[in-house]
Amino acid sequence: MITRREIEEKIASVGDYVKMDILSGYLKHPIDADTRKFVMVKLAGIYGDRGMHLEAGKLFKNAAELNTTFQGKINDFIKSGEFFIKSGDFDEADISFKKGLACANSEQKVQIKIAEKEFYKNHAKFLFDNDKRKNSMLAYEKLLNLDLNSQERREVQQELLSLYEKLGKIREYYILKKSV
Numbered sequence: 001m002i003t004r005r006e007i008e009e010k011i012a013s014v015g016d017y018v019k020m021d022i023l024s025g026y027l028k029h030p031i032d033a034d035t036r037k038f039v040m041v042k043l044a045g046i047y048g049d050r051g052m053h054l055e056a057g058k059l060f061k062n063a064a065e066l067n068t069t070f071q072g073k074i075n076d077f078i079k080s081g082e083f084f085i086k087s088g089d090f091d092e093a094d095i096s097f098k099k100g101l102a103c104a105n106s107e108q109k110v111q112i113k114i115a116e117k118e119f120y121k122n123h124a125k126f127l128f129d130n131d132k133r134k135n136s137m138l139a140y141e142k143l144l145n146l147d148l149n150s151q152e153r154r155e156v157q158q159e160l161l162s163l164y165e166k167l168g169k170i171r172e173y174y175i176l177k178k179s180v
Contacts, residue, residue, distance in 0.1 A: 002031055004038050016046050037066045041076075048083060057083035061096055073103045078115055085119045088135060090142050093119075117146055124159070137163040154180070 007026060011019045023043040027036065044059035057080045064076030077100030084093035097116050101109050124139035140160050148156065157180050164173035 002026065002029070002035065004035050007035070007039065007042075011042075016050060019043075020046055020050075033066050037063050040066070044079075044083075053083045053087035054089060057081075057087060057089070057092060057096070061092075061099075064096075064099070070103045071108075074100045074108060074112065077103070078112060081116065082119045085123050085139075088138075090138075113147060117143065117148065117152070120146065128159070128163070133163055133167055137167060137169075 007023075011022055014022070020043060023039050023046070026039050027043070031039070040059045040063040044056040044063065047053070047056035047059065060076050060080035060083060064073045064080060067073045067076055077096045081093045081096035081100065084090070084096060093116075097112060100112050104112055120139055120143040124136050124143060127133075127136035127139060137160065140156055140163065144153070144156050144160065157176060161173060161176055161180070164170075164176065
């Protein structure tokens with residue numbers, strides 16, 4: 001049986017793409033659950049660093065299923081949700097956050113919801129700053145459906161109005177303008 005230490009030694013002196021290949025290979029072989037979780041998290045981290053957010057999200061989601069503690073599951077589901085948001089797969093992000101909420105107590109649920117809002121805000125702003133208006137609009141629309149206080153809701157609506165105007169979405173602009 002391959003141990004975590006052997007895997008760490010094998011990937012210590014190689015580049016990221018070789019690490020990805022080696023770690024992906026280990027996932028195809030029978031290894032104990034703790035080692036499998038280590039490989040998934042390590043691989044997800046490399047994918048995240050390389051901008052392969054969808055793959056990183058999937059790996060964190062799978063790692064969360066293997067986790068034995070509720071806090072560990074919550075952390076992995078949140079990380080998974082963050083990467084799914086960055087990849088633009090909001091449906092998968094919703095699933096990850098809901099699974100995280102299912103494992104959480106009432107105090108942790110509040111923290112998860114705050115983290116989810118922040119991930120959407122940051123991602124929408126990042127997209128807007130990089131002139132990806134349509135994707136930014138989709139992220140802001142998704143954010144508008146979350147549990148926002150009145151100040152946050154106004155800010156998101158103002159951003160959406162600006163985006164609708166720039167994208168030529170006149171009908172959406174006037175519908176939102178009436179509700180503001």
